[in-house]
Amino acid sequence: MKGFQYSMEQILDYRKGIENREQQEFMEKREEYEKQRNILNDYEKRLNKAVSSQTAVRAKLTVGELKSRYHYIHHLQKKTEIQKRLVLEAKRAMEAKKQKLLSAQKDRKIMEKHKEKAFRAFNYEMNKTEQKIIDELALYSYMRK
Numbered sequence: 001m002k003g004f005q006y007s008m009e010q011i012l013d014y015r016k017g018i019e020n021r022e023q024q025e026f027m028e029k030r031e032e033y034e035k036q037r038n039i040l041n042d043y044e045k046r047l048n049k050a051v052s053s054q055t056a057v058r059a060k061l062t063v064g065e066l067k068s069r070y071h072y073i074h075h076l077q078k079k080t081e082i083q084k085r086l087v088l089e090a091k092r093a094m095e096a097k098k099q100k101l102l103s104a105q106k107d108r109k110i111m112e113k114h115k116e117k118a119f120r121a122f123n124y125e126m127n128k129t130e131q132k133i134i135d136e137l138a139l140y141s142y143m144r145k
Contacts, residue, residue: 022100026094040083050073054073
């Protein structure tokens with residue numbers, strides 16, 4: 001007797017490949033998002049440190065130093081705002097890839113369920129055929145006696 005062979009195995013393999021590719025792209029987008037978030041956190045820490053140090057030593061600084069610190073704080077604020085937008089864009093890209101990955105997983109699971117049903121149907125037919133053969137052998141044995 002011939003073993004089980006799924007007729008749409010190539011389609012299942014293709015969908016597994018798509019899922020793997022989508023998973024890899026999602027991981028890259030997630031890493032990019034984490035990288036952008038870390039940069040934002042760094043800017044925010046530097047900004048908080050600059051603001052707190054300016055208020056602590058304000059009386060001891062010259063006008064030039066105060067102006068320089070003001071420009072530095074202003075520069076950090078601009079960088080922080082730009083970075084917030086980059087983080088938001090990276091998050092959106094990551095979420096879009098996540099949806100594609102979930103869709104690819106769903107497609108693969110549908111095919112795997114179909115394969116399982118086909119395998120159960122194959123086993124049912126094999127058992128039915130086997131039972132038929134056993135019944136015929138029992139009938140021949142009975143008739144010989």
